[in-house]
Amino acid sequence: MTGPVEASPAKQVILAAHFPGVNNHTVWSDPQAASQIEFASFEHLARTAEAGMFDFFFLAEGLRLREQRGQIHDLDVVGRPNTMTVLAALAGVVTHLGLAGTIQATYNEPYEVARQFATLDHLSGGRAAWNVVTSPDAFTGENFRRGGYLDREQRYQRAAEFVQATRELWDSWPAGAIAAGPERGVFVREAPPGAFAHHGEHFDIAGHFTVPRSPQGHPVIIQAGDSGGGREFAAASADAIFTRHSTFGAGREFYADVKSRLARYGRVPDELKVLPGASFVLGDTEDDARERAHHIRRQQVSPQTAILLLEQVWNTDLSGYDAEGPLPETDPEPAAPSIIQGRARQHADPMETARQWRALAEEKKLSIRELMIEVTGRQSFIGTPAGVAGQINRFVQQDACDGFILVPHIIPAGLDEFVAKVVPLLQERGVLRTEYRAGTLRERLGLGSARPAAAWAAAAQPAARATGSSALAREEQVHA
Template sequence: MSRKQIHLAAHFPGVNNTTVWSDPKAGSHVEFSSFAHFAQTAERAKFDFLFLAEGLRLREQGGEIYDLDVVGRPDTFTILTALAAVTERLGLTGTINSTFNEPYEVARQFASLDHLSDGRAAWNVVTSWDAFTGENFRRGGFLPQDERYSRAKEFLTTASELFDSWHGDEIVADRASGTFLRDAQAGAFVHQGQHFDISGQFNVPRSPQGRPVIFQAGDSDEGREFAASSADAIFSRYSTLKEGQAFYTDVKGRLARHGRTPDQLLILPAATFVLGESDAEAAELAREVRRQQVSGATAIKHLEFVWNRDLSGYDPDGPLPDIDPDLGEHTIARGRAQVRMYRDPLATAREWRERAAANKWSIRDLVIETGNRQSFVGSPATVAETIDEFVQADAADGFILVPHITPGGLDVFADTVVPLLQERGVYRTEYEGSTLRDHLGLTEPSAVEAGTRRVAS
């Protein structure tokens, strides 16, 4: 029986506190050289794609800018377009919000990126739940969860209609004679729905992939169903083998009712890693990295996500608060999506107190142990074996790697783990195709069969 091939991608960290800023090798999140180095390392290692997350507002906590995160980064489309010029095969994936954007402009941007990159564009479709982000936009406010996904589904449907609005020989160019054949209906579209009522002509011809590859990141039931119906890949936050297998089985099991097969949706968890000459050395380095990632201030801020209270008076190296979380509507961690990760703050606080007491953990110890465990820790041989085990056991189809040092943290993985995966015969030694769909083993959307001919060279 043939072994599954592993998919690997690289995430350039965005708004998070996982990067070790104190390391002298840590670089800028604004200078293009950082993005270029990261992307070119991923391409050298034959990764499927580079992934950029995006935040639409600076984060706040306690009414002040949250200075423990990246506080800003250039626009996603700008970065990805620039990276298209310094890479040849690497896929370019960007997070673009469906709650506060419009289908026409997003479709136009992704179609343009797919043309400029010769078929390497991908879109991570996300929604926003909070009024905090909405204040940056004219429409303002926010949408309840069911309406967020309703809008997202219609947004994606509408964008796909725009991508598909060019057919057959609607534009054929002959540079030698300077003649063009055009169809007056090229790009024509009409969409009437609950969220969008638009019509006109889409002005970007069909791109090499027809449509960008579609990613989805939601873990809720609505998010999983959205991915099963519409996405080409879904991110996962599950890092253990058992949890990964359960998620994999659940999401893949939803595909049939949407007329899809298991190979039409890839499951790609995010994964951190720490490598050492030996497993023992890597374990010691991982402990050091976790303490660098979680300062005392970070630990207190993280606890406030759950307690919904000002805990600045507590000692991060002391015991957990003996007061219960505030269950009110106001959240001290305004603008932090992590608040919604803890659906039962009282139960979470009770569990954390019990674990802290049993292990004699301080606040900082608890935050480190519950929130900043690296996914893969060990020698290159150990990490390669573990990644292979997860994929062959159907806990994932591959991983999106998030290094703790940017931009050079991916280099050691590329130089030591990738060759071992190649020796196992589970990872490519060369790219076999030119588009991101080729790398991911995905077929083109059916509408591509009538796609536009490219301009003659």
């Protein structure tokens, strides 16, 4: 921008509330922490997010309890409800908030997923969103008919085809298909309604869909993935991308990269929203916030958790080590079978990670636990409400993202303070709504009306030839 400009309206900050997950980020040992399963907890977080004028609520999915060293992992919050059932129950509890849920493409069929999200969209008056993920492991597959294993390439091809088939099902009833005119005795304008046929490599299905076109036409599609393949998948098929890039520099790079991929699918930058997951800690002063952040980190990394986190890099049993003592002298064993099941590996090069950690531990004289507190899972935003509001706004205005999926660390009250103290500051800056207007989630996010399935398919054709399926195969992402 050069020179004085007309005050162009500031970019609006998109905010979502992520129900805390089953990992050590969620602090269950705090006296404030409540049930991860009782509906009251979900209701509390959703109502808080709606009071804070958030765009949507986000609920992840679990399909197999995690294991480490061949045993069920018992140190973090364990146990989740069924995603769709909770979202449907929330649909009547909050009236404006979007309802986003993770549903695996691997252990479902398009007909059912399409039915469930179209139903949620009807019941919520147009507020449904689907976070599409695809699981990598036969371990989770042991709970399902189709088993688990698909090689990586197959898995992403299947996921892309799954989303396409789902969109075709959503398009199978035209808008206005229901006449419901008793005088002339016409219920549906065309009978039988909902005809569809999808004959692809992974799905060969045909018949009639049961759910009339929903208020959004297509519920919002979110894709979680940071790799080249994930970015391409999102550019080709998603409305929003859920990323881990929550630092400013990495965020700007990521943002520019994914938005630049849209043109080849005939899309404009506004049609794909970039939403990093982010955590936050507030304090009365910067020092106070840092102190609180450190206290939370200690709660998140108990001595037992510190050993388990270290094992995820060393890939061997370290239960004999003292968390308050020094790092093991032995090296990681990356070639051994993975000791962790049901969760993605977090470190690409364990030998290099171990080398860096050793250097850091020696330099700062850190115990295993202190090191784990230092190197894993630092909060994204730490500061005063004004400081955090300023950072969030800077990220959005300077195109490091379009907003955030906030992940509180306490169930269910972890968002209360943010809504009380940060939200009013964002509203003062004119970057967050002060009331909800009528409309669907899709409209609120500025996504425009749903693009027909046929148009998605046509746009994906040339790009699929250009990038090849191997790009998708690089994807490595689980949100267990």
